[in-house]
Amino acid sequence: MASDVLAGGNPGLARLQAYPFQRLRRLLDGIKPASTAMPVPLSIGEPKHPVPDFIAEAFRAGVDSGLGRYPATAGMPELRAGIADWLRWRFGLIDARIDPDRHVLPAAGTREALFAVTQALIDPANRPVVFMPNPFYQIYEGAALLAGGRPRMLNTGGGGIPDLDGIEEREWAECGLIYLCSPGNPTGRVLPQAFWDQLFAIRDRHGFVIAADECYSELYHDEQAPPLGLLAACQAARRDGFRGCLVFHSLSKRSNVPGLRSGFIAGDAVLIEAFAAYRTYQGCALPFHAQQASLAAWRDETHVRENRAAYRHKFAMARETLADIAPYDEPEAGFYIWLPVPGGDDEAFTKALYADTGITVLPGRYLSRPTPEGDPGAGHVRLALVAEQAICEDALRRMRRFIEQWK
Structure with a gap:
């Protein structure tokens, strides 16, 4: 019976690949770490810093007043206005260019919105190609497949920036949407204005949607140099109305509240209107609380600055502990280290590290796909410095001792 249902279901389901953490569990299955030290998962990007008290208090205060009402997909006007204010302040947007009623839509976190945007805005019969960086957040690929689209990987290579020059015009003509992540997961690289300008010119010839995942934008290391965002790049390029562009933001990393499942989409009013119509039927409105x-x-912003300071300190510890023995490119933002593996075998390194130290990292090939030009994730592991400072410090020291033996 189940096979009959699947046979008549969404054909994209059969093309989905195992999620990275499923693959990791299989890789480590049956291995019992020799170390008596506490296991430390550096494999998953789930923030472990404390939830700010005032956010928890606002959540609790809103429960009683909101349980008896259906929330609207568009969210409360006050929330949209607050998000628009934040966008103006953070990215230097001119007031008239960001209208909370036309350019902003609350979402149940970036994961929900990044998946739904492809279902809503691509036409697989005419523009089936969905471009995405490689390595990448696997939701992009799954969204493309389940929308009837065709994923097309853009290798980022050592520089962390997708190569737009390697794409032929005929491929761009088939593109319905391009996902980009800036700051990048896993590299932490920020896309510069020159990249966006080049992409704008291509987009205006072919008419696809630009979807920028900016969920790591507030975890930057230099307080004087916050990362450029897509909407600011639009403004710099005199791109009125953010034509063809959408950004996706989240509170999960910025404010240490992954369980709140809250974020927003902002950008082109025409795309926002179409996306809002889709999400009204999808039924994913944020509860009032x-x-x-x-x-x-x-x-x-006070708690966000404190959050950045905590990550900055952990990255300094990582440099002092690992950089001389396992050199890596310092990320511009985010909480990941994209570590080249001594010897080049990321799966073997991950298994041996776990067996010896109890530390879990994620093999880079689980975040990428092989291409004719090679697999840009292979030969790396991703470390998420999300645990409290003392735990990260201990884990980094254990890693150093292991690498000294591994090399």
């Missing part, structure tokens, strides 16, 4: 907590979070 989540909206109240979200508004409190977007209005406060």
Whole structure:
């Protein structure tokens, strides 16, 4: 019976690949670490810093007043206005260019929105190609497949920037949407204005949607140099109305509230209107108490600066501990280290590291796909410096001792 249902279901389901963490569990299955030290998962990017008290208080305060009402897909006007204010402040947007009623849409986190945007906005019969960076967040690929699209990988290579010059015009003509992640997961690279300008010119010839995943944008290391965002790049390019462009932001990393499942989409009003119509039927409106907590979070920057300072300190520890023995490119933002593996075998390194130290990292090939030009994820592991400082410090020291023996 089940096979009959699958046979008549979405054909994209059969093309989905195992999620990275499923592959990791299989890789480590049956291995019992020799170390008596506490196991440390550096494999998953789930923030472990404390949830700010004022956000939890706003959440609790909103529960009683919101349980008896259906929330609207568009969210509370106050929340949209608060998000628009934050966008103006953070990215230097001119007031008239960001209208909370036309350019902003709350979402149940970036994962939900990044998946849904492809279902809503591509036409697989005419423009089936969905471009995405390689390595990448696997939601991009799954969204493309389940929308009836065709994923097309853009290798980022050592520089962390997709190569737009390697794409022929006929491929761009078939493109319905391009996903980009800036700051990047896993490299931490920020896409510069020159990249966006080149992409804008290509987009205006072919008419696809630019979807920028910016969920790591607030975890930068230099307080004087916050990462460029797509909407700011549009403004610099005099791109009125953010034509063809959408950004996706989240509170999960910025404010240490992954369980709140809250973020937003912003950009082109025509695309926002179409996306809102889709999401009204999808039924993913944020509950009122989540909206109240979200508004409190977007209005406060003190906890975000403190969060950045904590990550900055951990990255300094990582440099002091690993950089001389396992050199890597310092990320511009985010909380990942994209570590080249001594010897080049990321799966073997991951297994041996776990067996010896109890530390879990993610093989780079689980975040990428092989291409004719090679597999840009192979030969790396991703470390997520999300645990508290003392735990990260201990894990980094264990890693150093292991690498000294591994080499």
